[in-house]
Amino acid sequence: VIVQRSxxxxxLLHAKGGSLFAAYLKVLPVFIMVIPGMISRVLFTDEVACxxxxxxxxxxxxxxxxxxxxxxxxxxxxxPRGLRGLMMSVMIxxxxxxxxxxxxxxxxxxxxxxxxxxxxxxxxxxLMIVGRVFVLVLVMFSVLWIPLxxxxxxxxxxxxxxxxSSYLQPPVAVVFMAGCFWRRANEMGAFWGLFTxxxxxxxxxxxxxxxxxxxxxxxxxxxxxxxxxxxLYFSIILSVFTLIVVVITSLSTKPPDPERISRLTWFTxxxxxxxVAGQPEEAGPKMDSTIRQSEGDELxxxxxTSNITLSADQPEDGEVLIEEISNRSNASPPVAESVKKxxxxxxxxxxxxxxxxxxxxxxxSTGKVLDNTxxxxxxxxxxxFVNANLIVCLSAAVFLYAYFF
Numbered sequence: 001v002i003v004q005r006s007x008x009x010x011x012l013l014h015a016k017g018g019s020l021f022a023a024y025l026k027v028l029p030v031f032i033m034v035i036p037g038m039i040s041r042v043l044f045t046d047e048v049a050c051x052x053x054x055x056x057x058x059x060x061x062x063x064x065x066x067x068x069x070x071x072x073x074x075x076x077x078x079x080p081r082g083l084r085g086l087m088m089s090v091m092i093x094x095x096x097x098x099x100x101x102x103x104x105x106x107x108x109x110x111x112x113x114x115x116x117x118x119x120x121x122x123x124x125x126x127l128m129i130v131g132r133v134f135v136l137v138l139v140m141f142s143v144l145w146i147p148l149x150x151x152x153x154x155x156x157x158x159x160x161x162x163x164x165s166s167y168l169q170p171p172v173a174v175v176f177m178a179g180c181f182w183r184r185a186n187e188m189g190a191f192w193g194l195f196t197x198x199x200x201x202x203x204x205x206x207x208x209x210x211x212x213x214x215x216x217x218x219x220x221x222x223x224x225x226x227x228x229x230x231x232l233y234f235s236i237i238l239s240v241f242t243l244i245v246v247v248i249t250s251l252s253t254k255p256p257d258p259e260r261i262s263r264l265t266w267f268t269x270x271x272x273x274x275x276v277a278g279q280p281e282e283a284g285p286k287m288d289s290t291i292r293q294s295e296g297d298e299l300x301x302x303x304x305t306s307n308i309t310l311s312a313d314q315p316e317d318g319e320v321l322i323e324e325i326s327n328r329s330n331a332s333p334p335v336a337e338s339v340k341k342x343x344x345x346x347x348x349x350x351x352x353x354x355x356x357x358x359x360x361x362x363x364x365s366t367g368k369v370l371d372n373t374x375x376x377x378x379x380x381x382x383x384x385f386v387n388a389n390l391i392v393c394l395s396a397a398v399f400l401y402a403y404f405f
Contacts (some may be wrong), residue, residue: 020293
C-alpha cells in the first residue's frame with residue numbers, strides 16, 4: 001500500500017516526504033499500544049496478567065494469556081459511558097479503514113495483473129465487477145481464516161500479525177529493493193526469488209499452525225526450526241535466502257534490456273534516452289507520422305478519384321448514396337437507443353455501482369515524448385529538510401528499539 005501511494009506522488013520530494021511522515025506515524029504505536037498495555041497490566045493484574053492456564057481460559061477463553069483484552073479493558077473500565085461508545089466507534093472505523101485499503105490493493109492486483117492478463121480485451125465495467133466479487137471472496141476467506149488465527153501463536157493477535165509479516169514480507173521487500181538498486185536484476189530473478197521465498201515462508205507458517213507452542217511445563221516436541229529459531233530471526237534468514245536466489249538466477253540468465261530499465265532504477269532515474277523496440281523513441285513517432293501521412297494522402301487521392309467517377313458516370317446513384325449516408329449520420333446509433341430504452345431503475349443502479357457503459361471515444365495520440373526527469377530532481381532547502389528528517393527518524397527508531405527491547 002505504501003509503495004502504491006508513493007508511486008502516485010507528484011514528485012520524488014513529495015514521495016519521500018510522505019514516506020517519512022508515515023515513518024513518524026509508525027513510532028506512535030510504541031506509545032499507543034505498548035504503554036497502555038503496561039498500564040492495563042498494572043491496573044488489572046488478575047485479568048490481564050493471569051497466572052495459570054485455567055484462570056486465563058476462564059477470563060478470556062485463551063489458556064496462553066489474556067493480553068489481547070488489555071486495551072478493551074481500559075476502555076470499558078476507565079472511560080465514562082458516553083466516551084465508551086465513541087472510542088469503540090473510533091476503533092471500528094480504524095479497523096474498517098485498514099481492511100478497506102488492504103482489500104482495495106488486493107483487488108487491484110488481481111484484476112490488473114491476473115484477470116486483465118487472462119482477458120486483455122475486457123471492458124472497464126467487467127474489471128470493476130470482477131474486482132468487487134474478488135473483495136467478497138476475500139471477506140469470506142478472512143472469516144474462515146479466524147480459527148487459524150486463534151491456533152497460531154497461542155491466539156495472541158499482535159504476535160500473529162508480526163509472525164505472518166516475518167514469513168511473507170521479506171521476499172517482497174528484497175525483490176523490490178533489488179529491482180530498485182541493482183541493474184542486473186531481471187524478471188527471472190524476481191520471479192524465482194519471490195516464488196522460493198514465499199514458499200519457504202509458507203512452509204514455516206504451516207509448521208507454526210501444525211506444531212503450536214506448548215504451555216509451560218509441557219514437553220516441546222516441535223521441529224528445530226520452530227523450536228529454536230524465532231520468527232524475527234527467521235525473517236532475516238529468509239531475506240538473505242531470497243537475495244541469494246535473486247542474485248544467482250539473475251546472473252545465470254539474460255540481463256534486462258537497457259530500454260526496460262531506463263528511468264526505473266536508482267542509477268538510471270535521470271536518463272533522458274527513451275527507447276521503443278531498441279531504438280530511441282523520437283524515431284518512433286516520426287516514422288509513424290510519416291506512414292500515417294502517406295496513408296492519408298493515398299486515401300485522399302482514392303476518395304477524389306471515386307467522387308469524380310461517381311459524379312461523371314452515375315450522378316443519380318451518387319445523389320442517392322449521399323442522401324443515404326446523410327440519413328445514417330443523422331440517425332442515432334443503436335447503443336444510444338439501447339441506453340434510452342433502458343429503465344431508470346437499471347440506469348440508477350448501474351450509476352450507483354459505477355458500471356454504466358460509456359461510448360467509446362477515440363483519443364488522438366500526439367506522438368510526443370514527455371520528459372519528466374525534472375520531477376526526480378530535488379532542489380532547494382526542502383531537499384535538505386527531508387534528508388535531515390530521515391536521519392532524525394532513523395535515530396529515534398534505533399533509540400526506542402534499544403531502550404524498550
